[in-house]
Amino acid sequence: MHDITVTAVEAPMTRKAGEHAIVLGAGVSGLLAARVLTDFYERVSLVERDPLGGGEPRRGVPQGFHAHALLPRGLQVMEELFPGVTAEMVAAGAVPYEMIVQLRMIMGGYEFAKMPTGESGVSATRPFLESHLLRRVRRLDNVELLDRSQVTGVMTGDGRVVGATVAGDGGERELPADLVVDAMGRGGRALAWLEAMGFDRPEEETVKVGVAYATWYLRLPERALGEDRMILVGSYPGQPKGAALCAVEGDRWLVTLGGSAGMRPPTDPEGFYAWLDEAAPADVAAAVRAAEPLGEIGAARIPTSVRRRYERLARFPEGLLVTGDAICNFNPIYGQGMAVGALEALTMRDSLRGGVDDLARRYFAAVARVLDPAWQLSTGADLALREAKEARPLRVRALNAYVRRLQRVAARDPRVAVAFSRVSGLLDPPSALMRPGVVWRAVRG
Ligand SMILES: Cc1cc2nc3c(=O)[nH]c(=O)nc-3n(C[C@H](O)[C@H](O)[C@H](O)COP(=O)(O)OP(=O)(O)OC[C@H]3O[C@@H](n4cnc5c(N)ncnc54)[C@H](O)[C@@H]3O)c2cc1C
CATH class of the missing domain: 3.30.70.2450 (Alpha-Beta Plaits)
Structure with a gap:
């Protein structure tokens, strides 16, 4: 078994942004957002309608039955937020693998050459991964977990969000809060709440x-x-x-x-x-x-991928943020969702480090910069699969032709295989495939 890299531990934040934050939805994005918010708020409540803890597929995450590859960048972020979680998962049975020696990639019909990259990954089911993140969230002393609790709405006042309403065994109750985060996945409710409060809905792609x-x-x-x-x-x-x-x-x-x-x-x-x-x-x-x-x-x-352009809204209510699939859900075959949710948690942390003034605008602008490369990679490849050539702009066609060439060359040239796997693993931006060394190998190859 090879070594798993452990990233340096971040010093805990001391600045407090408020008394209480609520995260709605305890999927991967919600769990990571809750972890980040504990550094900034005295108390964090994590609300989830399913019973949690079994490590089994659950109703609210039906996709958990299917393959959930965690991209290397996603694992790095989880390790940063929960130091030691990779080793805990491996000790409990998750399967470590070395990139791209124990990861066999067959892309565009070409089997990639193998070469050590120094990067590692872990392979596990989604319920297993989620149960390990949940265990770490439970250990945080300022998190309250409210499972079997259905989010029914948000509380509003003076044009801002001031809490959420939640229905559980004891009936419906109000949870006042300084910040509410919608992490309820594809069915996220922020769109409806914006409309009800008189704000515009974001454009959708x-x-x-x-x-x-x-x-x-x-x-x-x-x-x-x-x-x-x-x-x-x-x-x-x-x-x-x-x-x-x-x-x-x-x-x-x-x-x-x-x-x-x-x-x-x-x-x-x-x-x-x-x-x-x-x-x-x-x-x-x-x-x-x-x-x-x-x-x-x-x-x-999975019929569609949807990206909601919150960063383009001129007005957004204070006291509300959105994360994970509720902002952007991808074609799952590229395995990006959990890694992007993790990167958005880091974005939330970085935005909160700048205080709470103008928080939503700064956060959504930074999220857009996280989403751009991932969205470009997956939608570019999706468009390549469409029969109608005219459905693809010239730029996309040219890029797809280059990617096809890289895939062919990657079958013989391990350096191109490594460059390609690092970009698809979100370790490097897509522009890394345009570096002179890679372009030269593609042309020569
Ligand atoms: C078939 C399929 C395969 C996928 N494969 C991969 C993959 O290989 N790799 C990868 O990284 N990603 C994959 N994804 C994407 C991945 O599942 C998501 O991107 C990831 O789970 C992050 O989503 P999330 O936490 O934002 O939302 P979700 O995981 O959907 O979690 C939302 C949570 O909110 C809760 N909730 C919803 N409504 C309410 C309510 N009213 N009250 C209380 N709680 C509520 C739900 O119960 C759930 O727990 C796949 C997706 C699908 C559909």
Whole structure:
């Protein structure tokens, strides 16, 4: 087993921004936002409608059944906010892997060359990951966790948000607060609250992705896939069938088939095997056929990606922020959601370090800078998968042609493979692929 890098511990903040902050929704973004807010508020309440703590898939996060690859930058941020959490997860059974030696990437139909990068990742199911973040949040002495509690609305006064209303076993109650954060995922309620308060709704950019998933948990014969701990098979124009195979806790493999552009993966075993025969390398398809199934195949559909442009609003009420999927949800095949939620938590921390004056404007402007590269990467690739050429602007077509070339070269040139994996892991900005060294290799290759 290789070493896991532990990032330096941040000195705790002492400045207090207020008495009470409330985070609505205890998904990955909500848990990380709550952690950040404990440095600035005397008390933080985290409200969640599901019962929490089981480490099992839950109703409010149905996507938790499917592959949830945590991009390397997301793991770095989680380690920064909860020092030692990576080692805790590995000790509890999460599978560490070395990039891109134990991560096998097959992108654009090309299997990337392998080379150590010095970066590590961990592979685990989403409920496992979330349960470890939750454990760390529970240890913070100024956090109150209100699970089995449905958020019903916000309290307002003088044009600002002054708290939230929550319904639990004891009926509905008011929770006054200095700051309320909507972390309720795709169904976030901030849009409706803005309208009700007389503010404009943010512009929305929607990209049709037409993605469907089918997921099966399996037990593979030992070393059936050699050193590989995670295998990603990307879809590309002309081949809308992709797959992700992840070694996860409990000595299991989680295999998710991803269909793009309206293609729906089968949920019967024979169809599942046949998909992998077509889309994955032969040894991968054979290993899955030889594996022991652990339960039924589950399905999901994701019709669109949506980005809400809060940073473009001229007016926004004080006392309210939004984070995670409630601002922007991505095509999940690129595995960006949790890492972006983590980066938004850091953005919230940095914005609060500048005080609470004009907080929402500064925060949403900084969030937009976090979202730009991730949105550019995923929507650019989504547009490449669309049949209609005219649906893609010239700039996007040129970029996609360059990316296709890089993928082809990455099959033989490990340095290009590393550059590509660092950008898709959000460790480097997309502009890193335009550095002279990479461009030269692409042209020569
Ligand atoms: C099929 C699928 C696969 C994905 N795969 C990946 C992947 O590989 N890698 C990756 O990084 N991301 C992936 N994502 C995205 C990822 O799930 C999210 O980006 C990530 O969970 C962050 O979301 P969030 O915390 O903002 O919201 P969520 O995870 O959706 O959490 C929202 C929380 O709010 C709670 N809530 C909602 N309404 C209320 C209410 N009224 N009252 C109280 N509580 C409420 C919910 O119960 C839930 O706990 C995938 C998404 C999908 C759909």
